[in-house]
Ligand SMILES: *[C@@H]1O[C@H](CO)[C@@H](O)[C@H](O)[C@H]1NC(C)=O
């Protein structure tokens with residue numbers, strides 16, 4: 001009996017080896033893939049800008065090993081995801097369970113999604129991985145235009161050496177009111193504004209037209225897609241939501257007449273920002289989470 005089983009043993013071993021060789025992370029259709037020998041291209045979620053099927057797990061392997069001194073730049077032109085996307089460079093990458101010199105360059109999160117424009121790998125392999133369990137709660141949503149945009153549509157290019165990446169744009173640079181698109185040569189980028197918006201950053205819109213400008217005292221009126229009201233960028237010496245308040249001469253930080261004691265204000269900054277946010281629990285306001293709003297307040301607001 002035992003002797004009869006022996007011939008099967010090598011076959012069994014081979015089968016075991018084959019199964020062990022299959023990566024536990026099985027990527028594949030309907031997105032991802034290995035891009036070999038190319039120098040530029042577009043990576044996008046299936047069905048972009050529409051919803052992608054979930055759960056979804058895929059990896060794009062950008063292989064620039066055909067170049068002598070490869071570097072790969074990934075331009076996050078149209079990134080509407082707030083999580084689930086990681087970008088990792090490798091000195092060598094053959095497959096998910098066989099690679100060397102791994103270094104994560106970016107894990108997209110609520111904290112960095114709006115600030116990231118370009119990620120550069122100074123190595124021959126860049127792997128872009130997407131893991132999405134669901135569509136909800138993972139999405140940059142800004143009223144009114146982006147409610148129906150899902151996933152991402154980003155571009156990449158491989159070059160020799162470590163040249164400076166091109167000056168690219170992002171969703172935020174287009175005021176969330178337009179799409180940042182690469183030119184056909186992937187070397188220049190520009191905002192293509194949604195209907196009703198215009199300007200280099202798509203910041204001019206219905207609330208900022210010649211006939212309808214709420215901003216006073218020569219301020220610049222700008223739209224941001226996430227906010228139905230335009231913003232007013234005040235000239236020095238003015239403050240307030242519409243730049244309606246003239247700051248007191250001598251103490252540029254304090255509106256005149258001073259409504260609150262300003263003695264504790266740090267001097268040096270010439271403008272004062274007024275920000276009103278409503279935060280309730282962990283809900284989102286105009287598509288921005290509490291965390292993002294708080295960060296904006298920290299970035300824009302002064303401590304006084
Ligand atoms: C995807 O990005 C490329 C490059 O920026 C652009 O040409 C194309 O129009 C985009 N596709 C969609 C559906 O927005």
Ligand SMILES: *[C@@H]1O[C@H](CO)[C@@H](O)[C@H](O)[C@H]1NC(C)=O
Nearest residue numbers: 136137280281282283284289
């Ligand atoms: C708030 O957080 C709780 C617990 O983490 C979660 O169940 C709920 O869906 C969240 N609500 C929103 C609006 O995100």
